[in-house]
Amino acid sequence: MNVKDISDQGPLWEVFIQSKSGIPHKHAGSLHAPDAEMALTAARDVYTRRGEGVSLWVVQSNSITATTESDSESFFDPADDKVYRHPTFYTVPEGVKYL
Amino acid sequence: MSRDQALIEYLIRLGDNALIIGQRLGEWCGHAHQLESDIALTNIALDNIGQCRLLLSEAGQIEGKNRTENDLAFFRDEKDFRNSLLVEQPNENFGHTILRQYFYDVFQFYLYSALKSSGNEFLSGFAAKSLKEVSYHRKLSSDWILRLGDGTSESHLKMVEALEYLWPFTFELFEMNEIDATLMAENWVPDLSEIEKKWRNEVEAHLSEATLEIPDTMGYKATGSRKGHHTEYLGFLLAEMQAVPRSMPGAKW
Numbered sequence: 001m002n003v004k005d006i007s008d009q010g011p012l013w014e015v016f017i018q019s020k021s022g023i024p025h026k027h028a029g030s031l032h033a034p035d036a037e038m039a040l041t042a043a044r045d046v047y048t049r050r051g052e053g054v055s056l057w058v059v060q061s062n063s064i065t066a067t068t069e070s071d072s073e074s075f076f077d078p079a080d081d082k083v084y085r086h087p088t089f090y091t092v093p094e095g096v097k098y099l
Numbered sequence: 100m101s102r103d104q105a106l107i108e109y110l111i112r113l114g115d116n117a118l119i120i121g122q123r124l125g126e127w128c129g130h131a132h133q134l135e136s137d138i139a140l141t142n143i144a145l146d147n148i149g150q151c152r153l154l155l156s157e158a159g160q161i162e163g164k165n166r167t168e169n170d171l172a173f174f175r176d177e178k179d180f181r182n183s184l185l186v187e188q189p190n191e192n193f194g195h196t197i198l199r200q201y202f203y204d205v206f207q208f209y210l211y212s213a214l215k216s217s218g219n220e221f222l223s224g225f226a227a228k229s230l231k232e233v234s235y236h237r238k239l240s241s242d243w244i245l246r247l248g249d250g251t252s253e254s255h256l257k258m259v260e261a262l263e264y265l266w267p268f269t270f271e272l273f274e275m276n277e278i279d280a281t282l283m284a285e286n287w288v289p290d291l292s293e294i295e296k297k298w299r300n301e302v303e304a305h306l307s308e309a310t311l312e313i314p315d316t317m318g319y320k321a322t323g324s325r326k327g328h329h330t331e332y333l334g335f336l337l338a339e340m341q342a343v344p345r346s347m348p349g350a351k352w
Contacts, residue, residue, distance in 0.1 A: 009133045031135050032135060035246075041239050042138075045139040
């Protein structure tokens with residue numbers, strides 16, 4: 001990937017931390033670094049000083065494609081009236097384990 | 100020299116290195132070129148202060164004169180400090196600080212790797228615990244050396260200047276005296292000439308990868324710290340570091 005300088009501090013990176021093995025990485029914040037490897041070390045120093053994680057991902061911010069405010073009606077509103085899509089809508093029969 | 104006396108001196112040597120480089124790195128707090136580096140440098144500072152506390156406390160305990168880590172850090176004078184001249188050199192600029200750190204990190208890495216199998220229980224335990232921190236410091240400073248040395252023409256030039264200034268201070272890290280001889284006989288500490296070989300292999304290869312040439316110092320090697328002879332910079336550092344505990348002895352948070 002072509003890492004272009006977007007400020008005098010280097011490009012912006014988004015940091016994702018996995019707090020325990022097996023569970024998903026969660027977004028923790030962002031930082032500036034000249035390249036991916038340095039972004040990882042910076043992420044270690046800025047976001048995992050207190051034992052927050054066991055694994056780190058960094059992604060250059062400009063490679064993330066995001067929805068915009070104007071998308072939100074068509075993207076998210078249709079789900080508002082479909083409560084049956086939540087598992088809590090259904091009664092769990094007695095005696096069922098591991099749900 | 101008795102075995103205990105030599106061990107106290109050795110612990111003070113290691114402890115003073117960690118203390119002084121920790122203090123120097125702490126000076127960057129709030130001043131680095133970006134928040135990320137500010138935090139990275141002060142993290143390394145705190146790791147070193149942590150190591151220093153273990154080392155000086157142990158030295159005080161073996162000595163048995165009720166001197167605590169604080170007594171040793173804040174109430175000794177310049178001539179009693181045994182840190183190498185390298186770590187007391189001023190920060191100058193970020194590249195200069197990183198190069199000083201790199202030399203020290205690689206030294207610490209090989210020294211602690213060897214101390215891990217020390218016959219002395221404190222030294223081996225200390226080294227095993229601290230090596231994890233030091234391995235990270237070494238990675239961080241190595242990464243920066245490549246990027247600054249082989250970076251822009253300005254960063255390269257700054258690294259060349261830093262290298263010319265700091266290179267003569269690297270030899271002293273490996274100087275040995277009676278303390279080393281006494282403890283080597285016990286199998287407690289490594290032969291520093293072995294550490295020097297590993298250090299030199301790694302540093303020479305890495306600097307060359309970073310397009311940096313080792314300067315010709317015309318045989319000049321800075322020396323003196325093993326006897327308490329320091330450069331002019333240590334006194335100022337100590338004055339700042341020791342001012343509060345000396346003006347208010349026994350003050351507590």
